Amino acid sequence: MAFRITEQELDGITVVSIxxxxxxxxxxxxxxEKIEGLLSAGKKSIVLNLADVSYIDSAGVxxxxxxxxxxxxxxxxxKLANLGSRFRExxxxxxxxxxxxxxxxxxxxxxxxxxxxxxYA
Numbered sequence: 001m002a003f004r005i006t007e008q009e010l011d012g013i014t015v016v017s018i019x020x021x022x023x024x025x026x027x028x029x030x031x032x033e034k035i036e037g038l039l040s041a042g043k044k045s046i047v048l049n050l051a052d053v054s055y056i057d058s059a060g061v062x063x064x065x066x067x068x069x070x071x072x073x074x075x076x077x078x079k080l081a082n083l084g085s086r087f088r089e090x091x092x093x094x095x096x097x098x099x100x101x102x103x104x105x106x107x108x109x110x111x112x113x114x115x116x117x118x119x120y121a
Contacts, residue, residue, distance in 0.1 A: 002019075002020055003020035003021060003022075003027045005018055005030060005031065007038075011110070012045060013046070013047060013113050014038055014043045014047070015049055015110070016034060016035075017049040017051070018031065018053050019053070020052070020053070020054060021055040021056070021057075021060075022055075022056040022057070022063065022064070023055065023059060023060055024057060024058075025059075027060070028060050028062075031060070031063055031067070032063050032066070035067040035070065038076075044074075044075060045076070045077055046071065046076060046077065046078045046079070047079050047080075047081050047109040047110060048064075048078065048079070048080050049082055049106045050081065050082050050083055050084070051084070053084065056087060056090060061090060065099070068100060078100075079103060079109045079112065080100050080101065080102045080109070081103045081106045081108070082103075082104070082105060083102055088102070
């Protein structure tokens with residue numbers, strides 16, 4: 001499976017879908033650049049749909065954690081959706097599962113932004 005990143009906007013929320021492996025090199029670099037580009041464009045609500053991620057290595061996990069921190073420093077929120085069991089286990093072992101907001105579906109992640117907007121309105 002080739003590495004691909006697609007992006008769509010839904011109700012002011014940017015959904016980034018990743019397909020393939022997030023590993024050291026081109027893939028983690030492309031992922032980092034995508035998140036940087038979104039933050040530079042002023043995007044504040046980002047969902048990463050990870051349903052089609054087949055593998056993530058330690059460099060990919062590091063890139064994910066760094067992206068989360070960059071988003072926070074830009075006043076943005078990054079949420080994860082559709083973590084496979086291996087991905088979830090990797091985040092659990094690295095103790096990052098509690099750091100990220102994770103959701104079982106893209107729809108649930110999107111809905112969580114709407115709930116937080118109403119909560120503060």
